Amino acid sequence: MKRAPTLADVATRAGVSYATVDRVVNARGSVATRSKDLVLQAVSDLGYVRNVAAANLAQARTYRFCCIIPDGTNGFMQRVCDILHRAAEALATDRVAVEVRRIAAFDPVGLRACLDDLAATPVDGIALVGTTDARVDAAIAALRRRGVAVVTLISDMPGSTRDAYVGIDNLTAGRTAAGLILLAHRGKAGRVLPIVGALSARDHADRIDGLRQSLAGSGVAVAPLIEGLDRHDVVAGKVQAALSADPGITAIYSAGAGNAGLFRVIAGWTDTPPRPMVVVHELLDASRQALEQGLIDIVIDQRPEDEVARTLDALRHMADRRPLPPLPQIVPAIYIKENLPVARSDSRPVPLAESA
Amino acid sequence: MKRAPTLADVATRAGVSYATVDRVVNARGSVATRSKDLVLQAVSDLGYVRNVAAANLAQARTYRFCCIIPDGTNGFMQRVCDILHRAAEALATDRVAVEVRRIAAFDPVGLRACLDDLAATPVDGIALVGTTDARVDAAIAALRRRGVAVVTLISDMPGSTRDAYVGIDNLTAGRTAAGLILLAHRGKAGRVLPIVGALSARDHADRIDGLRQSLAGSGVAVAPLIEGLDRHDVVAGKVQAALSADPGITAIYSAGAGNAGLFRVIAGWTDTPPRPMVVVHELLDASRQALEQGLIDIVIDQRPEDEVARTLDALRHMADRRPLPPLPQIVPAIYIKENLPVARSDSRPVPLAESA
């Protein structure tokens, strides 16, 4: 039960002064290579780990994070924002201030402006939904040079210098949809109607790729793709048309948003032939209701709660210059009518525990 | 951007000394009712929240938690232990020491002895897998009186005075199995063979209840229950017999452990008729392989990672005498061949970040 080693212990062990140790571990001032080695050796000998509590206290540290979330009619992004706000409240105890900024969706110029704006404020970390664009890349690189942690959320930017990506593997998501569709077909032949917002959206395209991969070689074929622009009116029209044109559709997989239109079409289905199996993404009010009413069969959800928690955790680690713990993948959840979680209630915690 | 209020601010506002404030918030010494009210009022006026970092620093606080996990051949409990150990490592940074004790499964006397033993050591919180027993209840109550936080994990003890339960709703888990079985039947008739370890185990019984509820009124019936005692040899024999006796079985739902026996039977299946659909619980090496090899269709997993994380988090909150944040239910994960997470790799974090 001995006390954990402190920087003073490290200094003694390394045979240098506290100041030198401090210069090494906090990377400031210049230190001779020899001294640096001595210190690092002592650190590893003693198994020193920084006492984060003390460090934060000393700096009166307040983490300042900013999350940049696309605006628009997308219910999913709204949900992400809600979760962020809730998480921000809970983190207030730990002196973490989380700001959420909404920007126009699919607008690299606006995103870049937002990032440049943040570069001028004292911020420790930024989370953003990736948008592939050279100007955004440059802004991220600039922020990182200034020591700001940058994490991509939900959608990655593989080419950029972001510190980490937090989100699901969309190829796997598409394969999952395929697996469930195959399960329901049980070896019978069929044809899946795939719907996306736009194939130019990386995540949507990945999901459809995954679907195709896992259906290949099975008896279930893939019908021509519908691009619904994530708008329910467009989706409704195109789905209606596709179903009329092809009575052999046995399943529908919607990889994008704008599902309200799809639900309307299904709601108007006549009994014969039986309606196709329907798989959509993201658990929102509309999809939850559709599931409860039996209009659809499966919702694949990317667990934004987990994504948000991981994101803030990653930002915190990086702000502390601590290594990121190995992150297990976020596995999308599969919801059916029977395992829907109860709708969440907001309860407000009190600041202090009861006195005895 | 003003600084968060401190206890000194509270004292000023309340018009009393720091010492009095301290006596109120830490519930020591005696304080006049009037002063106490003044302090509490100031706390709520200012929105004071204790700076946990400073508090821990001042006390050189080391949280000591102990998790009591049943021993035995159960692979799931082994997995829980692994996760606990990993979590313990990660929490070392925050001065949290987690000890894991294995005890004989289904042995209330041993559990009680373990709890009594712990009562004599300086421990801040205990997590245990619930076992319904009056002696255990009493031991828990005694611990709580001594200020030790007690959380039940995986299996609850509804009658006891535990502070919280972290685990899944097994009724929902059974309903989920039913929903997936119905999905694969797509309106066709069928018959499910249910397997448990023992109906006396609360979680197993709940799952079967859930299954029955959700199958009621559908075309899928429930065959006579098999009790396999969670032993793979017993399971193999009884399943083989049941399948021979009833060729109309179209699905198997194993709510307990000992699934290796079930996998063996399925592996020996002849092509015609097609094998029944198989749903089992807990993602372990054996079930993962069975899923990959196509021996089974679905694994329902109770996400022990989440359960462990929540448990330790809950213990920490209670040790700090902070209110528990509202816990969203843990929703069991549904795995099929296509969405299996990659097997986890163990990587060891380095103690310090790189110097610039």
Next chain:
DNA sequence: GAAATTCTGCTAGACGTCTGTCATTTTTCA
């Protein structure tokens, strides 16, 4: 009214780290 009890205020030293200043020593290079 005196004594006992309860309540309150004051003070000071931890806890481990960060940050800054200043003086001193060692190294480097012209």
Next chain:
DNA sequence: TGAAAAATGACAGACGTCTAGCAGAATTTC
């Protein structure tokens, strides 16, 4: 060889809370 530059040591004041001890004031008890 001397001057500039680099490296090091020493030290002190924060950060917010906990803990302990002691003295003085207010209240209750007999």
